[in-house]
Amino acid sequence: MAKRQKRNSSSGPNSSRSSKNNGSSKGSLLDAVDDQLLMSIPLRQAAQSRYLNYSLSVITSRALPDVRDGLKPVQRRILYTMNQQGLNATAKHRKCAKVVGDVMGNYHPHGDSSIYEALVRMAQAFSLRMPLIDGSGNFGSVDGDNAAAMRYTECRMTPIAAEVLSDLATRTVAFKPNYDGSREEPVVLPSRVPNLLVNGATGIAVGMATNIPPHNLKEVCQALLKLLRDPEIRDYQLVANDAVQGPDFPTGGQIINTKEELREIYSSGQGTIKLRGTAELNTKTKGSPVLQISSIPFGVNKSSLVERINELVYTGKLPLVIEARDLSTDEIRIDLMLKKGADENMVLAYLYRHTDFQKNFNVNMTCLVPTENPEVGAPNRLGLKEVLWHFLHFRLQVLTKRLENELAALLRRIHILEGYALIFDALDEIIRIIRKSEGKADAATKIMKRFPAEKGGLDEEQTDAILELKLYRLARLEINMIMDELKDKRKRANEIKKLLDEDSEDNYQSGRWTIVRTEIESLIEAYNKDPFAKRQSVINTVAEEPEYTPEDFIVAEDCHVMVTKDGWVKRQKLIADPSKSRVRQGDEVLTCVSGNTVAAIGFFSSLGVCYTTRMIDIPASTGFGEPIQKLFKLKDGERIIAAISFDNRVIGEIKENPKTPDLCPPTHALAATSNGFALRFGLANFAEPSTRSGRRYARVAPGASVIDVVTIHGSEVILAVSENCRAMVCAAEEVNYLSGAGKGVTLIRLTENDRLLGFKASVGDRDLMTVQTNRGAKKTISTAKYRVTARGGRGTEIQKNGKISEIVTPPPAAPETFDEN
Structure with a gap:
């Protein structure tokens, strides 16, 4: 001890090293050995070992439930603590803070928030099919509201929790030391309820997870009885009307999987459950018809669902609905207030696809199964039959342990009663011995000497019980009662011995299995009432989803879409003068197009990509609008340089003629890049909405960019102007028409330090474009002055020894309006 104290009292970072050098400390020698071992272990091996220990701890002690009682360790410790506090179903509620504090201090030192969250979930009727805790106060809601703080809420156990803890007092399960060894806790609770299936479980461990749906108690018990009747039953036979029909979620809803899909899920222990809410048209209301939603899928936030529906209504994406009201x-x-004449099936179909009114529940029946070590379970994904099998054999083990404990108690009592019976005929002598004794110990010695155990007399335990016997028990009536009790105890002990002597593991007709069967039947009878017996979720194997197109939910009306140079976009019913429309400071209107809300609009970028969407999807705004990056995935430095409406009234015919596929369609597009290339391409491939990544219409050389895209018919002339005061006028038909994205052909040949500033397509206009030079002069380029030449040349010089600073663009013209008739 002195050497250890000397070792601990050494100070300084080099103290242990100096002790090694002089060899005078045994502790220093141990340090040297430890350091040497630590240095000899590779870092990868040490990290792997420690991470495996951590992952095993998370899997077995935190995240996964046990197949026997269906509980995670924190849930088990909460119920065990409440049982110790006497918080049964008839007790007075107690503050949750008291329960959480005892759980954390005695069994689960992992923080009060995680313990309270587990306690709250066990009390939520919308989370568990059969809550194990009866909460008083605010325990959250299906709207996603959080529970009140633990100092405000109170709790006690529910009657079903008593079934989970029923055999705990007789120590029918193994116990283990708690985290500090100061007390014991059960390894598993002796649950009579198949809690794993009834309430389900959700957890994320390291490298694995579990997601088990809740089920109906009556159906699970019927499946257990069915398995007891026929141990060789197939998995698919347990998924039937007289057994487990499917999950039964506390929030109801519809399960639209087929019977074959459900059987496959329960056989493999994994799969996808398709969940829908339920709704019914109420035609008894005055005015507009009302579609009433009475249940939602499990795990869906109701307030978020209502908010999402109203968002679709207010943005015009769900025009058949006037408003969604939460009257829960x-x-x-x-x-859902519907418009007159609205088809409720179409509304439901839209909700199924665009909201959480239909969602998937991914089943993963991973849990801990018992091993040879009762304190450690092994994670495994089980099918329905395996889960039921493990639970039944666990109940057999609990029953066997209960019978063994009962038999031990009976034998102890019988032993005492036999001592009473032995001295009843010698009461007078026993009384004389006691009266002549000097105390209890002396009396016990004399009695055992008078009635020695070796000759069928009394032992120490019997003698002590006789001395503690009250005098009134010596009456003849009391003696008869003791003899009757002895007779009953011997009879019960013989019954238990007979049950324990049976080979019950594989003999499902034995007495112990009969008791297990009786307990399951009593469970069905005890809880054969609402809301536990009646199914909440409906199995709908023939559900159909109406076919619809997005146009069915768009209100067809004319509108205008405006795009700014900085890439802000907005939709309005009418924009009379784009130049007076609200834009951000320093921004300008790029273009304004018209069309119908059901029509598409294409946005052409400087990197040769076209992004297409429906006009109804453009945010409606009277302000600045929204950045176009919210609608599409634009790359860094990419900007919108043109927009084209695909409304037939605006653009005309853009499809190719199948009889003359080599000819370009009547209306197509022309694009030019800053390095002097141009191409013509069709618009039919871009007229349908695209993904957020868009579709490519041109391949741009590195360092160059598309400067504009315009619609043409092929008879126009093209004026191209470069920065170095060069201009060219050529026929549009000289630019090649491409069937796919390409680089194009040379429109104007540029010098190394020159770039194309802009172009314009025109049909015989005399004045085509006005430019401003760096000297402040404005020049108008006209077909009267510059003749039409072939493409690919250097063009005509506008001004010597100067550059064009900008192209003078007129204010954007008012978009076209349409006759309402």
């Missing part, structure tokens, strides 16, 4: 109380009720 204890039961869910969401009223």
Whole structure:
């Protein structure tokens, strides 16, 4: 001890090293050995070992439930603590802070927030099919509201929790030391309820996860009885009307999987459950018809669902609905006010596809199965039959342990009663011995000497019980009662011995299996009432989804779409003068196009990509609008340089003629790049909405960019102007028409330090473009002055020894309007 104290009292970072050098400390020698071992272990091996320990701890002690009681360790410790505190279903509620504090201090030192969250979930009727905790106060809601702080809420156990803890007092399960060894806790609770399937489980461990749906208690018990009747039953036979029909979620809804899909899920232990809410048209209301939603899929936030529906309504994407109203109380009720003549099936179809009114529940029946070590379970994904099998054999083990404990208690009592019976005929002598004794110890010695155990007399335990016997028990009536009790105890002990002597593991007709069967049947009878017996979720194997197109939910009306040079876009019903429209400071209107809300609009970028969407998807705004990056995935430095409406009234015929596929369509597009290249291409491939990444219409050389895209018919002349005061006028038909994205052909040949500033397509106009030079002069380029030449030349010099600073663009013209008739 002195050497250890000397070792610990050494100070300084080099103290242990100096002790090694002089060899005078045994502790220093141990340090040297430890350091040497640590240095000899590779870092990868050490990290792997420690991470495996950590992952095993998370898997077995935090995240995964046990197949036997269906509980995670924190849930088990909460129920065990409440049981110790006497918080049964008839007790007075107690503050949750008291429960959480005892759980954290005695069994689960992982923080009060995680413990309270687990306690809250066990009390939520919309989270568990059969809540294990009866909460008083605010325990959250299906709207996503958080529970009140633990100092405000109170709790006690529910009657079903008593079934989970029923056999705990007789120590029918193994116990283990708690984290500091100061007390014991059960390894698993002796649950009579198949809690893993009834309430389900959700957890994320390291490298694995679990997601088990809740089920109906009556159906699971019927499946257990079915398995007991026929141990060789197939998995698919357990998924039937007289057993497990499918999951039964506390929030109801519809399960639209086929019977074959459900059987495959329960056989493999994984799969996807398709969930829908339920709704019904209420035709009894005055005025507009009302579509009433009475249940939502499990795990869906109701307030978020209502908010999403109203968002679709207000943005015009769900025009068949006027408004969504949340009228829920204890039961869910969401009223969708429909327009007159609206098809409710179309509304539901849209909700199924664009909201959480239909969602998937990914089943993963991973849990801990028992091993040879009762304190450690092994993670495994099980099918339905395997889960039921493990639970049944766990109940057999609990029953066997209960019978063994009961038999031990009976034998102890019988032993005492046999001592009473032995001295009843010698009461007078026993009393005389006691009266002549000097105390209890002396009396016990004399009695055992008078009635020695070797000759069928009394032992120490029997003698002590006789001395503690109250005098009134010596009455003849009491003696008869003791003899009757002895007779009953011997009879019960013989019954238990007979049950324990049976080979019950594989003999499902044995007495112990009969008791297990009886307990399951009693469970069905005890909870054969609402809301536990009646199914909440409906199995709908023939559900159909109406076919619809996006146009069915668009209100067809004319509108205008405006794009600015900085890439802001907005939609309005009418823009009379784009130059007076609101834009951000320093920004300008690029273009303004017209069309119908059901029509598409294409945005052409400087990198040769076209982004197409429906006009209804453009945000409606009277302000600045929204950045176009919210609609599409633009790359760094990419900007919108043109927009084209694909409304037939605006653009005309853009499809190719199948009889003359070599000819370009009547209306097509022309694009030119800053390095002097140009191409013509068709618009038919871009007239349908694209993904957020768009479709490529041109391949631009590195360092160059598309400067503009315009629609043409092929008879126009093209004026191109470069920065170094060169201009060219050529026929549009000289530019090659490409069937796919390409580089194009040379429009104007540029010098090394020159670039194309802009171009214009015109049909015989005399004045084509006005430019401003760096000397402040404005020049108008006209077909009267510059003749039409072949493409690919250097063009005509506008001014010597100067440059064009900008192209003078007129204010954007008012977009076209249409006759309402």
